[in-house]
Amino acid sequence: xxxxxxxxxxxxxxxxxxxxxxxxxxxxxxxxxxxxxxxxxxxxxxxxxxxxxxxxxxxxxxxxxxxxxxxxxxxxxxxxxxxxxxxxxxxxxxxxxxxxxxxxxxxxxxxxxxxxxxxxxxxxxxxxxxxxxxxxxxxxxxxxxxxxxxxxxxxxxxxxxxxxxxxxxxxxxxxxxxxxxx
Amino acid sequence: xxxxxxxxxxxxxxxxxxxxxxxxxxxxxxxxxxxxxxxxxxxxxxxxxxxxxxxxxxxxxxxxxxxxxxxxxxxxxxxxxxxxxxxxxxxxxxxxxxxxxxxxxxxxxxxxxxxxxxxxxxxxxxxxxxxxxxxxxxxxxxxxxxxxxxxxxxxxxxxxxxxxxxxxxxxxxxxxxxxxxxxxxxxxxxxxxxxxxxxxxxxxxxxxxxxxxxxxxxxxxxxxxxxxxxxxxxxxxxxxxxxxxxxxxxxxxxxxxxxxxxxxxxxxxxxxxxxxxxxxxxxxxxxxxxxxxxxxxxxxxxxxxxxxxxxxxxxxxxxxxxxxxxxxxxxxxxxxxxxxxxxxxxxxxxxxxxxxxxxxxxxxxxxxxxxxxxxxxxxxxxxxxxxxxxxxxxxxxxxxxxxxxxxxxxxxxxxxxxxxxxxxxxxxxxxxxxxxxxxxxxxxxxxxxxxxxxxxxxxxxxxxxxxxxxxxxxxxxxxxxxxxxxxxxxxxxxxxxxxxxxxxxxxxxxxxxxxxxxxxxxxxxxxxxxxxxxxxxxxxxxxxxxxxxxxxxxxxxxxxxxxxxxxxxxxxxxxxxxxxxxxxxxxxxxxxxxxxxxxxxxxxxxxxxxxxxxxxxxxxxxxxxxxxxxxxxx
Numbered sequence: 153x154x155x156x157x158x159x160x161x162x163x164x165x166x167x168x169x170x171x172x173x174x175x176x177x178x179x180x181x182x183x184x185x186x187x188x189x190x191x192x193x194x195x196x197x198x199x200x201x202x203x204x205x206x207x208x209x210x211x212x213x214x215x216x217x218x219x220x221x222x223x224x225x226x227x228x229x230x231x232x233x234x235x236x237x238x239x240x241x242x243x244x245x246x247x248x249x250x251x252x253x254x255x256x257x258x259x260x261x262x263x264x265x266x267x268x269x270x271x272x273x274x275x276x277x278x279x280x281x282x283x284x285x286x287x288x289x290x291x292x293x294x295x296x297x298x299x300x301x302x303x304x305x306x307x308x309x310x311x312x313x314x315x316x317x318x319x320x321x322x323x324x325x326x327x328x329x330x331x332x333x334x
Numbered sequence: 335x336x337x338x339x340x341x342x343x344x345x346x347x348x349x350x351x352x353x354x355x356x357x358x359x360x361x362x363x364x365x366x367x368x369x370x371x372x373x374x375x376x377x378x379x380x381x382x383x384x385x386x387x388x389x390x391x392x393x394x395x396x397x398x399x400x401x402x403x404x405x406x407x408x409x410x411x412x413x414x415x416x417x418x419x420x421x422x423x424x425x426x427x428x429x430x431x432x433x434x435x436x437x438x439x440x441x442x443x444x445x446x447x448x449x450x451x452x453x454x455x456x457x458x459x460x461x462x463x464x465x466x467x468x469x470x471x472x473x474x475x476x477x478x479x480x481x482x483x484x485x486x487x488x489x490x491x492x493x494x495x496x497x498x499x500x501x502x503x504x505x506x507x508x509x510x511x512x513x514x515x516x517x518x519x520x521x522x523x524x525x526x527x528x529x530x531x532x533x534x535x536x537x538x539x540x541x542x543x544x545x546x547x548x549x550x551x552x553x554x555x556x557x558x559x560x561x562x563x564x565x566x567x568x569x570x571x572x573x574x575x576x577x578x579x580x581x582x583x584x585x586x587x588x589x590x591x592x593x594x595x596x597x598x599x600x601x602x603x604x605x606x607x608x609x610x611x612x613x614x615x616x617x618x619x620x621x622x623x624x625x626x627x628x629x630x631x632x633x634x635x636x637x638x639x640x641x642x643x644x645x646x647x648x649x650x651x652x653x654x655x656x657x658x659x660x661x662x663x664x665x666x667x668x669x670x671x672x673x674x675x676x677x678x679x680x681x682x683x684x685x686x687x688x689x690x691x692x693x694x695x696x697x698x699x700x701x702x703x704x705x706x707x708x709x710x711x712x713x714x715x716x717x718x719x720x721x722x723x724x725x726x727x728x729x730x731x732x733x734x735x736x737x738x739x740x741x742x743x744x745x746x747x748x749x750x751x752x753x754x755x756x757x758x759x760x761x762x763x764x765x766x767x768x769x770x771x772x773x774x775x776x777x778x779x780x781x782x783x784x785x786x787x788x789x790x791x792x793x794x795x796x797x798x799x800x801x802x803x804x805x806x807x808x809x810x811x812x813x814x815x816x817x818x819x820x821x822x823x824x825x826x827x828x829x830x831x832x833x834x835x836x837x838x839x840x841x842x843x844x845x846x847x848x849x850x851x852x853x854x855x856x857x858x859x860x861x862x863x864x865x866x867x868x869x870x871x872x873x874x875x876x877x878x879x880x881x882x883x884x885x886x887x888x889x890x891x892x893x894x895x896x897x898x899x900x901x902x903x904x905x906x907x908x909x910x911x912x913x914x915x916x917x918x919x920x921x922x923x924x925x926x927x928x929x930x931x932x933x934x935x936x937x938x939x940x941x942x943x944x945x946x947x948x949x950x951x952x953x954x955x956x957x958x959x960x961x962x963x964x965x966x967x968x
Contacts (some may be wrong), residue, residue: 166776167841170819173563173772174843177851182566197435201350203414204433208414212431272742274873 337369339421341429343400351415351432353408356439356467360382361402363391364429366419373420376404378413378434382436388535410438410468439467439536443475443524453543454515460522461510463491464536465503469528474509476534477525478542479556485509517550519543519557561771561855566764579609579964584612584645584652584677586668588661588717590620591627591634594789594878595847598756599658600627604966605953607631610769612647618642618663618717624940628761628850636666643674651675654960657731658682660724663716668727677961682754683744684737689721692695693793694718733963735956736898737876752959756878757947758885762850765887765940766857774860782815783926784913788852789822796828798865798913799873803829805863805918807836814923819858821846856886861925861932864892867912873897886942889935891921906942908935 312318337484343364345351351360362373364387368500374385390402404417418426441462448454460476460483474485489508498504509524522540546552583606585599596617603613613632616639617623620726624634635645643651655677657664668679679943692699695713702710702721714720725746728734733750736742745751772781786928791799802818809816819841830835846852856862862883866872871894880897883890884907892898908925910917923933 161839164839167843169772169775170858171843173854174846174851176562177565177854178848181850197412198350201433201435201693204412205431206349208431208433212428273423332557 338889339427341366341419342373342425343419343429344827345417345430345432349432351434353434353436356407356410358404358406358434359406360385360417360438361389362402362413363393363400364402364417364419365400366421366427369422370399371419372422372424373426374402374404374429375418375420375426377416377418378408380409380411380413381406383408394527406435408434408548410436411739412436425866441466441471441524441526443526443536443538445522445524445538445540446460448540450539453519453541454522455543455545457514457516457544459511459514460485461489461508462524463494463507463740464509464524464526465494465498465507465524466528466534467498467501469530469532470503471526472529473527475525476511477523479520479541481516481518482514482525484510485511500842503688505629505819507861515542515544517544517547517556519545557612558834561769561775562739562768563772564857565765565800565854566762566766568761568867573956575609579961580612581653581960581964582646582650583613583654583960584640584650584655585615585656586618586637586640586664587657588659588664589617591615591623592620595658596623597627597759597878600630601757601759601949602633602953602956603632604630604958605949609953609957610872611957614640614645614652616645617669620718626848628759628848635850640667641670641674654678654680654963655681656735657727659684660687660727661717662720665723665727666716676731678960679730680729680733680735680960680963681743682735684721684738684875686741686870687724687744687917688721689870689874690794691718700728710865715951735958738874740873740896746828750959750963752956754956755946756876757949758881758943759850760885760949762884763882765885766853768860769857776858777815777817779815783809783861783922784819785818785858785861785863785922786856787818787820787822787863787879788846788856788882791822791824791826791828793826794871795866798824798867800828800830800832801914802863802865802918803832803840804915805922806839807864808833808915808919809885809922810839812919812923814926816922817841819855821852821855852882853886856882857889859886859888861917861922862888862890863913863922864887864890865913865918866893866895867914868893868895881943881947884947884954887936887943888940889925889932890920892924893917901942902938903936906932906938912944922933 341364344359345362347361353359358376360376364374366372369387374387376383376385383404383406386397387400387402389403391398391401409777412433412435416428416434419429420426441464443462445460445462447461453658454460464474464487471487476483476485482847487509488506489510490506491504493499494507497502501507520541520542522538526536526537546554565964582965583603585603587593587596590596591600592706596615599615603615606613608631614635615632616635616637616691618637621634621636624630633645639645646651649803651673651674655668657679660681660683671677671797672679684807688702691714692702694715695702699721702713704832705713707722710720710722725744728744728749729746731749733752734745735754736745736755737756739753742751773784774785776782785802787799787802789795806816806818814942817839818836818919822844823845827833829955843855847853862879864877864880864883866877872893874896876896880892890907891913892901892907892909894903894909894911896954898907898909901907901909908921910921913921925935
């Protein structure tokens with residue numbers, strides 16, 4: 153029956169009066185929902201702006217840092233140029249020294265080769281010396297044997313000459329020496 | 335290399351910087367190498383504003399002319415604004431950078447030929463101009479008090495184009511009210527609807543104070559404080575005891591969130607969520623009706639969405655499904671869900687389902703019980719319970735909740751069962767005083783009894799609602815002026831010839847969309863009446879409105895059935911054997927005559943509500959019941 157409007161205007165007014173209260177409550181609820189949402193939006197905007205302000209400060213700071221760094225870079229470029237010139241000069245000197253060093257190295261190499269040849273010769277001489285020493289040793293040994301033989305033979309000869317036979321035959325040998333063998 | 339100039343100074347005022355209505359106003363002081371700078375300007379991507387410099391200061395030592403002021407309009411938006419200072423050699427140096435939020439330039443209107451500060455008391459036309467800097471005005475009206483008068487637009491103006499040289503509408507932005515002022519008192523606003531659909535209002539300094547017109551007699555007050563209905567809007571305290579084992583709980587409803595039982599489920603789900611459980615509520619249709627609920631903590635979804643899953647925060651499926659009734663649409667969804675994942679199932683009973691089916695099909699319960707399966711299957715609609723399948727459903731459930739004890743008759747033997755009484759939303763339903771001012775507006779004689787009933791009329795309650803209407807008629811016809819304020823929709827016309835006779839005594843408000851607005855309307859009532867009598871329908875139900883009646887602190891008249899069986903007549907409520915027309919009439923007459931009894935029953939209702947109706951307690955007990963089901967689950 154709520155679809156049938158009351159015929160009596162007063163009755164209708166009462167109905168509308170109550171429904172207006174419902175509408176007021178709806179609007180109050182909407183307001184109560186919107187007020188915190190608006191506050192949240194305001195808060196978000198404020199936070200976003202604060203963040204943007206901070207970022208702007210940081211950007212300004214970074215700009216100053218960049219300018220400092222650019223000045224430093226400029227100074228460093230100057231230093232680099234000076235260093236480059238010094239380096240070039242040092243390089244030229246180094247090249248001369250290198251050339252000198254190369255000559256020295258070449259002479260040294262030649263000397264080394266001569267030294268090697270001499271060392272080779274020395275080694276050969278050492279070898280020859282060793283062989284000669286060996287020969288000498290053997291000669292000494294042979295000489296010692298010969299000396300010992302000579303001694304033995306001298307002894308034998310002495311013994312033989314001291315012997316009666318030798319003395320008894322002395323005359324023969326004298327004859328021999330006189331008539332024999334020439 | 336020359337040293338850069340040293341700039342000192344400050345922008346004053348609150349941060350972050352704002353420009354209300356598009357108008358930028360910045361003040362501060364600035365010195366460049368200790369002297370007044372050659373110039374200061376505010377540079378933004380949308381425009382540059384030049385500052386006035388050399389303003390006197392008394393706080394900057396020897397340089398007393400270091401003050402500056404930037405003023406001007408900028409387009410709306412948030413801009414990076416750079417304050418720049420001109421050095422003596424002409425270079426502009428950045429001094430400060432800030433985000434500047436510029437609001438859109440507002441709709442502006444001016445009413446003419448009105449002396450400021452003097453209320454306009456004569457009945458006359460009102461004229462002026464109205465312009466929105468960012469749009470084209472399509473319709474215009476003036477508003478004050480309860481009045482709204484449409485205006486004619488497009489009248490020529492020669493002054494406004496000087497102020498808004500680039501605005502196409504400036505030359506024809508004059509207006510005049512189509513009618514002369516009617517009676518009313520209040521500040522004058524100009525309201526515009528723009529071509530793009532936006533609406534905007536400009537508040538003027540003009541005040542209207544027209545005392546009378548042919549529609550308002552002399553002496554009619556426009557300045558009295560309006561009578562308002564009282565409202566409760568209490569915050570809900572956080573739950574004291576968080577759940578030791580939080581569950582994913584899915585409630586499955588047969589209808590939408592607009593149904594009465596959806597309010598019960600919503601209240602329980604909110605409380606369970608407050609205890610640390612995660613709740614989802616699946617409705618069969620109209621999920622948008624969730625917007626009718628006040629601050630739900632659970633997730634609302636449709637049955638289809640429930641089948642697709644992903645209803646819970648932890649990504650898991652429901653641990654427990656609470657099927658709200660055995661209605662086919664609910665039972666089928668639960669079966670589908672159980673095919674997808676295991677869960678405990680609890681079924682809630684709140685009605686004599688067999689009777690509802692019989693009434694809906696216009697057959698007897700016995701007749702339906704005798705039908706073969708195939709025929710019965712074809713008859714039972716999804717929105718009602720199948721007599722046999724509902725019993726199978728209950729037998730398979732892990733537990734059953736019932737809204738009244740008598741429903742235990744339908745619970746299969748051995749099934750755990752828990753009594754779950756409804757309550758009223760404590761945020762909005764509580765003791766509210768009778769709004770005497772408002773009642774005087776409704777009834778200047780003050781001898782009318784106001785009854786209030788919120789609820790629909792449907793086939794199951796049409797007969798008892800007819801008794802309530804008949805009681806209202808009898809009361810009026812017997813010299814006891816009575817008004818019934820009703821909300822809700824009628825799906826049947828059960829009044830017949832009674833309708834025309836009772837209509838003058840019924841204020842039918844239709845459906846009130848938000849349940850939380852009902853208590854203010856209910857506060858108008860002297861007495862709440864729940865019509866009915868013990869029968870197969872009422873024995874197995876618990877009218878949802880009863881806890882709300884009791885929470886308001888008014889005498890409640892109700893039959894000795896369901897909740898009525900638990901109440902003490904004369905202390906908690908006025909309990910009738912039959913709350914029919916005769917019984918209701920007698921009860922209302924007695925309560926109007928015996929003010930002490932009425933006061934006692936009002937206090938008794940409140941005491942009973944405090945002792946027995948609490949969604950928090952109901953939810954805690956329900957959570958404990960869930961826990962016992964978990965313990966008994968294999």
